[in-house]
Amino acid sequence: MSLNKLDVNDPLLKWRDAFPIVNETTYLINNSLGAMPRAVYDSLRDYADTWAARGIRAWGEGWWDMNVALGNQIAGIIGAPSNTVSMHQNVSLAQGILLSCFDFDGPRNKVVIEGGIFPSVYYVLRGMLPSHIELCMIPGDDDISVSVERIVDAIDERTLLVPVSHVLFRSAYILDVKPIIDKAHAVGATVILDGYHAAGIVPFDVTALNVDFYLAGVLKWMCGGPGGVFLYAREDHLKTMKPGLTGWMAHQRPFDFEVADIELRDDAFRFLNGTPAMASLYANRPGVEIIAQVGVENIRRKSKHQTALLIELAEAAGYAVNSPRDPERRGGTVTVNPPHAYEVSRELITREILVDYRPQAGIRISPHFYNSDDEVRMVISAIQAILDNGAWEQHTSGRAFVT
Numbered sequence: 411m412s413l414n415k416l417d418v419n420d421p422l423l424k425w426r427d428a429f430p431i432v433n434e435t436t437y438l439i440n441n442s443l444g445a446m447p448r449a450v451y452d453s454l455r456d457y458a459d460t461w462a463a464r465g466i467r468a469w470g471e472g473w474w475d476m477n478v479a480l481g482n483q484i485a486g487i488i489g490a491p492s493n494t495v496s497m498h499q500n501v502s503l504a505q506g507i508l509l510s511c512f513d514f515d516g517p518r519n520k521v522v523i524e525g526g527i528f529p530s531v532y533y534v535l536r537g538m539l540p541s542h543i544e545l546c547m548i549p550g551d552d553d554i555s556v557s558v559e560r561i562v563d564a565i566d567e568r569t570l571l572v573p574v575s576h577v578l579f580r581s582a583y584i585l586d587v588k589p590i591i592d593k594a595h596a597v598g599a600t601v602i603l604d605g606y607h608a609a610g611i612v613p614f615d616v617t618a619l620n621v622d623f624y625l626a627g628v629l630k631w632m633c634g635g636p637g638g639v640f641l642y643a644r645e646d647h648l649k650t651m652k653p654g655l656t657g658w659m660a661h662q663r664p665f666d667f668e669v670a671d672i673e674l675r676d677d678a679f680r681f682l683n684g685t686p687a688m689a690s691l692y693a694n695r696p697g698v699e700i701i702a703q704v705g706v707e708n709i710r711r712k713s714k715h716q717t718a719l720l721i722e723l724a725e726a727a728g729y730a731v732n733s734p735r736d737p738e739r740r741g742g743t744v745t746v747n748p749p750h751a752y753e754v755s756r757e758l759i760t761r762e763i764l765v766d767y768r769p770q771a772g773i774r775i776s777p778h779f780y781n782s783d784d785e786v787r788m789v790i791s792a793i794q795a796i797l798d799n800g801a802w803e804q805h806t807s808g809r810a811f812v813t
């Protein structure tokens with residue numbers, strides 16, 4: 411699309427051409443899957459060329475270390491020291507690795523979570539926690555937020571773990587996580603933050619937060635594609651935690667092939683297990699490099715502006731908005747709930763305006779640094795048009811779509 415005068419002055423729009431789909435569609439679904447950087451073609455070709463030409467030698471020429479090398483690039487974005495970030499396939503598995511470090515037979519028999527937790531994380535907790543562990547869930551206050559104060563109050567001497575979201579996936583509500591971390595540490599509990607909706611759009615510093623573990627995917631706001639989730643572990647945990655879900659990559663001497671107790675490494679490799687999915691690591695890298703170049707502070711500044719514009723336009727059109735009004739508490743998504751929201755979202759997608767829909771929330775609209783203000787205006791006027799002319803009625807025959 412052509413850009414208006416204000417948009418032409420937006421320095422971040424120079425990145426549009428680096429993302430093919432941004433010029434083919436109105437790509438406002440970055441909270442679900444960030445646009446693919448054009449450089450992924452070259453990166454995956456590099457993977458294939460390396461495999462084809464170097465074969466087995468590739469392991470010694472970069473592949474073995476590539477997981478943590480990519481982790482180190484992410485470390486630079488999230489304020490982590492080198493060699494504290496490892497890459498995993500998804501958050502569910504990474505949560506499983508973390509849970510496998512803990513002894514549930516001790517006196518601590520409580521795990522505190524919040525009602526906005528991503529369901530897959532809940533399923534893993536329910537599946538791996540023994541039945542005598544109390545899973546204490548602090549419900550949301552409304553459709554948008556959850557009370558940090560109530561989470562803090564629920565953390566006590568019985569608490570072993572506090573796995574909570576940093577940014578809620580439905581509303582993009584940013585939890586003020588520092589008091590949660592401080593209280594947990596004061597009573598001897600461990601905090602696992604799920605920052606899937608923060609990484610790449612909301613600046614944070616894991617060292618300043620003093621959080622124990624931070625998990626997030628690169629596929630949304632970091633434009634890194636599926637199969638890439640990072641796990642930051644505080645340095646002291648890299649020396650003491652003993653994951654039961656482990657493997658030879660975590661061993662200090664993997665190539666001795668000893669069938670004996672594992673001697674775990676003291677760095678990010680400690681949380682690895684078996685052979686990594688190399689193709690994903692190659693695919694993940696260009697997005698991470700671009701986010702580092704653009705800068706999360708710059709992305710955040712623009713995001714606050716565009717999410718404010720979305721809220722202003724949605725409210726002017728009379729639609730419910732299920733995202734925080736306070737920009738300091740709002741992540742990169744604005745959830746708009748017009749009448750017939752599900753059907754409207756399907757029609758938007760038919761018109762190549764890519765968004766998604768979540769039950770109990772509405773249509774999630776999530777502009778990124780490569781989106782123009784014109785696109786933000788266009789999605790709200792498209793919703794109005796779809797409601798006015800009844801185009802939403804073509805989509806009333808069932809809910810099948812996955813986004």
Ligand SMILES: Cc1ncc(COP(=O)(O)O)c(C=O)c1O
Nearest residue numbers: 500501502528530579604606607
């Ligand atoms: C907060 C949060 N955690 C985790 C996930 C995904 O989990 P997984 O990586 O296991 O698919 C999502 C996906 O949207 C999410 O929003």
